[in-house]
Amino acid sequence: MNEPATEAATAPERRARRGAATFWSDRLFRVTAVVCASVLGFLVLFFGYELWQSSTLSIRTFGWRFWISQEWDPVRERYGALPFIWGTLVTSIAALLLAVPLSLGTAIFIAEVAPRWLRQPVSFVVELLAAIPSVVYGLWGVFVMVPWLREHVQVPIARRFGQIPLFEGPAFGVSMMSAILILAVMIIPYITAVSREVILAVPQSQREASYGLGATRWETIRRVVLRYARVGILGGIILGYGRAVGETMAVTMVIGNRPDITMSLLQPGYTMASVIANEFTEATSPLYLSALTELGLLLFIITLLINALARFLVWRVTRGEVRH
């Protein structure tokens, strides 16, 4: 809020002090930045338009039924998106619920608790997780995580809690649970890295003031540091969520690819990104292609909605802060 104000005040002075050359380089820079930003904006618009354009056939054929139908039958050309929407939302939200506490804990540890010499190694390890290609996560999931999970977690759970819909058996190994776990591992580095930077950026004076008032370390972290950093942390969470929603390869390899709406974490599911990746290459009929593109459009809209919701949250939170 106050940044542009200070810049407006100092800019004319600077212009006066320095030569015309600086002024022109400033202008050039400004134009370049505007061009870059508008290219991005244009790209998003163009992308949305293209998706809309290519899915008109499917939209015209199925209308709103596409959103609520559970049938996905390429042989009879009947397509519905609901199982895929369900799979995408359930896996990404559950992964977020797992990843956020873990990431925040790690970020706080790195920024506030760990001795200085330990910060770099821990950060490095976390960031290394982000550098692993998703197909490697998928292969690890298929050959290591899924068999282990099935034998040591899913089979015992199904045996003991099989009556609860959430854990209804049989245990296949590949399941919503596997997808959620692998997604959580994949988004942890993003949320951790952003949160750590934001926490480190909290001015030292804030902490000192809190300690000065007699607060303990935990109270300082919770009431002062996290409170100060919350907008940035929310940004990190949105970034992680975006990744979870769009992740394709690793999820496809462990989710079981079954377009069913299931309450059970042990049952296979399907996500929008996965079905597009799976079926696009061999989709030949125009309606089939169009239906797959409409799934892409839905994914696009859902991502936009979630981003808007998160922005709204940020706005609510910061507005509350001003009033305080």
Add this chain to the structure above:
Amino acid sequence: MLRKGATFWSVLVLASSLVIAGCAPKKESTTTTGAPTKIQITGAGSTFVNPIMSRWSSEYEKLAGVQVNYQSIGSGGGIQQFKEGTIDFGATDVTVSEEEEKSFTRSFVQFPVVAGTVAIVYNLPGFTENLKLTPAVLVDIFLGKIKKWNDPRLSLLNPGVNLPNMDIVVVHRSDGSGTTYILTDYLSTVSEEWKQKVGRGKSVSWPVGVGGKGNEGVTGQVKQLPGAVGYVELNYARQNNLTFAAIQNTAGTFVLPSQETGAEATRVAVERLKTDIRSSVVNMPGGNSYPITGFVYVLVDKQPKDAAKGAEVKKFFEWVLKEGQKMAGELDYVPLADEAVQMSLAKLAEVP
């Protein structure tokens, strides 16, 4: 103001002209400078044919000095690219249908170049025997009607084998694939119920089971999941030491997938292909023919835009049909029977 604006625009123009200049020579180098030194032909399509196609192209390059670039983007993509004329030949696991052909602006021939068998693989711990399956039992397993390995119908077919009381888990391909087409084509041929409920296609709405991505995905899940049953190309089953079933053919014999039983099926299939190249080739009669066998077809232009290139494509496939077949067996494909080779050569002869 005007001058400064001009500076900016001149920078922009300069930059864009550099980009354009950077692109232009590249395009030329592939067409003009590439042509006299080495002829390149490009193809795309079926992933199933990729291993043998890369073998063929490397052998052929050594032999004739012609480079064959093949991109395994999937049969659907191959047909699409061929239709748009961006490639010299397409390869597909399923023939181009009459309807699809109507949308083509150019005339082409399609003919088989190699065949493959689909193995029914399963994982029963401590169990290495080849189970015997009838078409009816196979259909009911994939329909989810037979749920346990010790189902009386399975025990009846396999006397003396102690089948475990274990759930059957069907593992199918999650990605669209020619392998799925061959299997569902077979199931639709032998069962009216399957045809009505599910049908044939590269992706179908499976009544039961979980989906694995690619042959390797299905292989991985069958290997890890006790009680699983799936279907993969024979070479994947062999390389991964999966046990596979003997399927009862129309003559009543239980046959295992192999080069010989596959070749036998292709020999019988040729008679049908001669009358209609699009006819289904699964469930072929013949005492020793494996019923779940399919061809890979190649699409070649009848009036190529570039006549010299067209001639090279023709020469390459003549070599593939004659010499190339020997290599097919080494990679666990089914080499075409002589009758099939003759038919394909006759088709290829339609290309000038």
